[in-house]
Amino acid sequence: MFQIMTDSCCDLPAARLAELDVAYIPMLIELDGKEYIDDMGKEFDTEWFLGKLKEHAQPTTSQINVGRYMEYFRPYVEAGTPVLYLGFSSGMSGSFQSAVQAVALLKEEYKEVAITLIDTRSASLGEGFLVAEAAQQKVQGRSLLEVSQWVEENKLRLDSWVTVDDLKQLERGGRISKTAAAIGGLLNVKPIITVDTAGKLRSVDRVRGRNKAIQKIVDQTIANLHESKTNTVYFANAGDAEAAEKVIKRLTEKVPDIIIHHYPLGPTISSHTGYGCLALFSFGKARLEQA
Incomplete structure (x- = not known):
């Protein structure tokens, strides 16, 4: 058994990710001096936010840093659960490189770190499409290696x-x-x-x-x-x-x-x-x- 993980740039709602048994790392957004968590619609009011955008609000976003990746990956490492992480395109954000660095640091702490990282080279529901396909293949009984190979072969x-x-x-x-x-x-x-x-x-x-x-x-x-x-x-x-x-x-x-x-x-x-x-x-x- 392995865990598929992604980030909130995949734009699949939290309820859908729960159905697919996919964990996710939320991005952070700042608007008018206040920080918000992009929790895929669990508590964050998307309609309110879209209304602010329509009024030409200027939110800023921050990439997921190394420390937050380590925080989310660590419980799986300690439980001995392999992880397949499908991340937001490195061509649009430095988050994926932070994930790479986080895994390298975890390998200095733990003897076994079974985390496979895939740069989806996609964003929004493009990333989400790959996540959903990977999750469905997992349900069909395919191994982490088989699923990761499929994603790498098909992502472009x-x-x-x-x-x-x-x-x-x-x-x-x-x-x-x-x-x-x-x-x-x-x-x-x-x-x-x-x-x-x-x-x-x-x-x-x-x-x-x-x-x-x-x-x-x-x-x-x-x-x-x-x-x-x-x-x-x-x-x-x-x-x-x-x-x-x-x-x-x-x-x-x-x-x-x-x-x-x-x-x-x-x-x-x-x-x-x-x-x-x-x-x-x-x-x-x-x-x-x-x-």
Whole structure:
């Protein structure tokens, strides 16, 4: 028996993670001088937070440090329970490297440290998709080695198509310049974003208007669907229920038997994307190579 563990950037709700028997390490968010725990919806008021984002609040997030990883890993080490940790992309955060350092320090304390770390090179429900697949394989009786090998072999087939409505958040995060944000706002330009093989966000296109952006991310998702997972997608949105309904409608029109796992975009990720972000995740044919 082994324990699958992840972090709150996977955006699977706490109730779903409990069903899957997946443990998680929460990220921390600071807003208006107060620190909050991203507990996957257990107590944190996601609707309140999305309302703050809609009002252009500017939360900040902090990566999981070495000490917190050691705190969460230690009980499993002491119990002799192997751990498979699926972490937030190293291309977007330094958290995964902190996990690597934490395991190295634990190995100085304990004779046996059975912790396998996998950099998913994904975020939000892209990471969550891999976590859910891994958990289901565990239920089917596959070993830690078999599950970890499957994740490593398939993680770069995990496709991400994202658009945002609030260019100011991308500007604040250094993703685009102030000039680009200002011009984009005036012209109603919406970026089309994907995740490359290094696990980094890449802006690959720009379209005029929200409806065209929705059409683009849906069509790109469908065009790249892999034969083995042709009817399964994960969909996250940061508020804007009307836009989310349009995404679901277009998906079901294009692929009538599609299975859509739809959850809110978590507060850690939405802190960087802003209100109105729409993100689709599926197993695709080929991920964009890193720049």
